[in-house]
Amino acid sequence: MSSSAVAPEDLSVHATGRTPGLTRLLGYAAVVAVTVLVATVPSLAGAYTNHIFILAFLAVGLAVSYRPLLIAGQVSLAHGAFYAVGAYGFAILAQKHGVSFWLAVPLAGVVASVASIVIGVPSLRTAGAYFFLCTFAFSVVITSLFQNFTSLTGGFAGISGIPYPPGITTEADFFYVALAACVVIVAIFVVLDRSLWGLELHGVGASPELAEAVGVSRFATLLRAFSVGAFFAGILGSFYASFTGFIAPQSFDLWLSVSILTAVIVGGVRHIWGGVLGAAFVTLIPLLFHWKGSGDAIFGAVCVIVVMFVMRRGIATELAELLSKALHRAPAVPAQSQLWATAEDIVDERDPAVFAARPVVLDVRDIAKSFGGVRAVRGVSFTVHEGETLGLIGPNGSGKTTTFNLISGFARPDQGAVHLRGQSISTASPHHVVRLGLARSFQASAVFGHLSVFENVLLAVRSSQPTNPVARMTMPVRRRGKHTVRAAEVLAEVGLLDFADTQADALPYGHKKVLGLAVGLATNPAVLCLDEPATGMTDVEIAHLTTVLRRVRANHDVALVIIEHRLAVIRELCDRVVALRSGEVIAEGSPRDVLEAPEVMTAFLGASAA
Template sequence: MTGFDFGIDRLVIGLFTGLTYGLLAVGLVLVYRSSRFVNFAHGSIGAFGASVLALFVADWGLPYWASFVVAILIAALLSGLVEVVVVRRLEGRPSLVGMIATLGLSQLILVMSLVINSDGVSGFTYPKPTLLPTFEIQSLPIGTPYVAMLVLAPVLLAGLGWFLRHHRMGMAIRAAADDPDIARLEGIPARWMATLAWTIAGGIAAFSAILVTPTTAGAGMEGLGPDLLLKGLAGAVIARMSSIPIAIAASLGIGVIEQLLLSNPDTRGLVTVVIAVIIVVALLRQPQLGRAGQDKGRWRRVVLPPLPEAYRGVRSIVWLPRVSVALGIAVAVGLAYVVSNDTASVLTLVAGYTLVGLSVGLLTGVSGQLSLGQFAYAGIAAAASVHVADSTSNFLVGLLCGVLSAAVASALVGIPAMRLKGLALAVSTLAFALATSTWLLRQGVFLGDGIAPAKPTWWDYPLEYAVDYYLFALLMLCIGVWVTNNLRHGGFGRMVQALRDNEHAARAFTVPNRMRMLQLYAVSGGLAGLGGIVIGHGQSQLTVNSFPAAASIDVVAVTVVGGLTVTLGPLIGALIIVGLPALVGMSTVGQAALAVAWLLVVIFLPDGIGGVLVRGRDLLYDGLARRHGIDPLRERHGVVDATGHASSPLHERPRLEGLVPRAPAATHGAASILTVDGVSRRFGGVVAVDHVGFEVAPGEILGVIGPNGAGKTTCFEIVAGFTRPDRGRIVFDGIDVTSATPEQRAREGLVRSFQDAALFPTLTVHETLMVAQERVEPTRLWTSALGVRSAERDKSAAADEVLERMRLTHYARHAVGELSTGTRRVVELACLLTLEPRVLLLDEPSAGIAQSESDALGDLLLEIREELGTTMVVIEHDLPLLSRLSDRMIAMNLGRVIATGTPDEVRTDPAVVTSYLGADQAAIHRSGLRLAQPDGDRGPDPLATRIQPVTSR
């Protein structure tokens, strides 16, 4: 039918192949449920088990089935050891660190497999199962490996299903995967259950690899790389990384689809493309899978903080980095005149990898997103540059078009990727990389069967020799480093870090997350494209093999080993991982040592080798500062009092006058500045907000109370624009803003705070206040890339003024994550006031602070209203505080407004009392409340107490 073979033999092969992918998917699901990231070493662990069996049977002559069991056990133990030695050490760090570590493990384990048995893993010579029958289906021979898969795989899957559902240990694995904390409370050792899950997954990987290798027609076990992993991931992603039966069924379907595509010569090269599309569609249908929200609070600072101001007066500190950079460039240029052409080619390759690594440093380091497709953009740019340069006879035009094509490709991939963060982004970009290398670049319009790239010319001098071309590569590298450094340390990098640390808070500060992330994808793609151009034009013949999908994984290693903290980290990593092996040559043992070094850096040096150099630099700067009478501890950590601690800013009276203009009254003839008109919101079958409506007059403070689960915070999210209502509308100053984004509402003056006041843990207080000024003076991408600092200096001066007025100067250089809750509240208020709010939505401002600070906070809020005329809507469980603040109060319960009026009227309303104390009359009487007294005496207020909930949702 239409060129496709639907014969029974083709379908049977598809089912057998799909069963292999299904087993891989099962292992990936088990690991994900226990560790919440993809184990990129899953296929390599299977390869190791296959190598062990080949060693036992082919080299040592041991019985097949005994070796089969032992090899599976060894692979299972290896996988469990990986969890104990590596994964467990990464607990508490972002999930992408775990994925990066497994990338390093994958390389190491594959090298170990080759060391164990380098010649016994070919499909032609690999041992096959014994003592099993063979048969034919429509002249298609079904060998013993297929028979073993047909007989044993269902038994394995049935046994695994029974174990997870009915055995005590299996149920413990599921419980620990669902909620480790609750599992520990129930006496389940959650960590060891994760180890057991990894162990089972490793055994399944070996089972699959051992049976599939004899069917690979000569391919070695290194074929268990990104391509096969992607096919296993497809089934796992369709199953939402949770359901083993769905993963198996989906994998069987993928195996059949693959065989049908292979049966048609016109679609044979589209297998990876179709699987990539399946993965992206599956991910888009479940956008919460693998989102980075679970990593909130785990990030480290990856951009060097600015030097203390006092250090800038020390000439040796000011000139040392400039002299060092100048010497480094001079040495790099001088190498062109002393090295051979072969060495120059290696240095050019190092420059290309460094440029691609710079793109990884921006995307993975600064924004916290793992992309495994950067070399795909490099290949696209190289092809575009070569073709345009050839057709226009202008190398510069070709270069610019190549960079632009990579930027556009990255931005296009970034459009759906903005919904696919964390795990999902890594998987989707890996799919894109494989589709690019196996199909896109093979098209005639790109690289086809190979093209001869032109060389650049300088003043009519062609750079034909490698030593001459190396100077061009060095120039491109300098430009790339300069632009990257400007972006990382300017306003653009600061905003991207803010979005990484706390996307909601950044949006509340008017940072447009979609636009900034799209810009980031485009810039990172352009940098990767520049690296691809450097690599591509440096070769005599450019083919698809110049940009393999595996290189996207290698360049992640380059960046991580060199260090995500420093701009030049990728250069350090490229010299070690790319340059060293090419210059000195490495045996298998040397490659294993390099893989071990990569892994050790990920585990023990979170900031890479560059981070070690930075710490050495800081020690040197501190020593130079001491020689000039400067106290490094005082300058780096702020001024403290005689006790060694800075006092809480809540106890110091701020100077609000002149801080921001007085909030204007309504300008569109509306009596109310904020109107919430009948908004409702459901989450599945749960009604979170049910026809809520209220109005707030200019300058008024409206208090909102209610028990946990009343829907207060959800209502706030609707008003602030973070949640879209199912019905109803929000009117701000006479304008319907129901469809406006949080950024648009904040720019107009409708600003909200958050319960935890987490802000941006890795940014300093000074940098956080500069983020809040994006509303006044938005950062421009091009000015940030070119290093124009005028706007940055204005923002810094404005932040210094706010710090001084809010009594926060002591904390200017402190990371927000180091501050007490009370101090973070003041920092948050300072940021909110910087936005010149007309209405402040404060979500439990006193949560987590001491009672003495709560009283001071109330004074500060009243002063803000008095001095600045700011309207406020306040959710609060400290009822005495809220009663003191509020002009009016509303009470919510079960998503509805159940009372409104003065604070006294609302607190003593029978419906409100019942919502807090329940309908049990004995409980109400024990509270001391006397309801409906004829003389109006209602007795003591049972709600006039400080109630601290876990959450108000």
């Protein structure tokens, strides 16, 4: 079993990511083989096939550039519109103003990207179906603009005579231009996918709140996905315009965005190859049968329905799972009863007076919050000293979790102030608060469900620290280094290192709660707020949790604020306790004094017990 005394070399074994060398090499070989095979198409097949393949390359590019937003859980219907904006931007620049091809292409990307920021900034305030609608409405508005802004877009007549790339004369030559563009764009998104930003997208998709709580700005992450995706959609649009030589509003109907969405979902969102597979699948279907009339559409629709019936989470996602099962590489899952920490006794004789003498790290002053007519918190004040463990108790509805929300930036106090190390944080957003040194866990065992245990902690380690934007999007996040070692150390400390590769969702309840603690700890906080860390645990699990918490505060100079109904935990761990009732502090002092105070007994057990 693991303990905190694991050597760094052992830790980094878990930090290298999941794909062993041989499999990865085979993967690269397969990609090269497919690319070479595809490259022979023009010499073997006819003009029709050639044409369809070029459209398939563009579709693959659209699918992989659309996927990041989908990973983060947001469905957009604007990707086709950005493709169209790029096409128009390119056509206007290259055909009307004679801008050279290789300058017009990136400029078209920039135009599309700017459009995405204009619509993204307001619409990313919403989420889910509302965001979906905003992007959809944007597509309709843009189409109307193409139709009616005749002086620039040519109206319904469109723009014709759009040039080919310099030196390219035949469609067979264009095939290689499109193939190259497709390969480059896929490669770029493979890099992005493996970066910190890629991991953050998965985090936002799994749990936007927890992502914010570990330092990820949901808004910035999504806007980046939206605008980077639009940039490449714009570039692909200019290749399309160049390829067909003619564009008009009817070249880009709403079904384009819908088919991009369909491609990624059919292929599977989880792995980038899903987008490639899905787009190839959706665009190459017509090639197989070459039917007249609605035959293609009917067959395509039936294919989508059948695939989704058989593989509900998409082709690549389900195939990858089958493969890892076949190779017996399924990661370990702890048994419910399996203990996660060796129960070494941590001697921690604590003298509350020591902490009382240390400086105040968190100062909560007279905060209040009402929801409609309910005054959930009415003027709560308390302080937390460096390294101290403070218990926050009170019956249900007494305002404990609301207090946590007010401290950690998830809600704004109506009055009062919160200071962390002298700095006001009452109006800071959650991802800002955690970077300043205050982390929190959630009552419901919140973890990033489909990420591995290791990735959960790594995301928290990385996102809570500032990273320069270029490195954030280009450097492989799982590469061995001080961050991966630190993540492994945190896992060792809480006893989850043996399950580093396990998907967080597969963990039993108690382990999940401990992972929630590890995620908070990984942000390297000065104050760690734990919302009911022991609730729902068995007595054995609780014994281990207390051991872990003792170890944590022995190893780090971290103040803990613990909300807990299991008063034994409070009595055992806390240096000081604050009791709340109906949003007000009713008692404060040593655990013994507070737990035996008559007001507290009344609050917990009712008037008759007093």
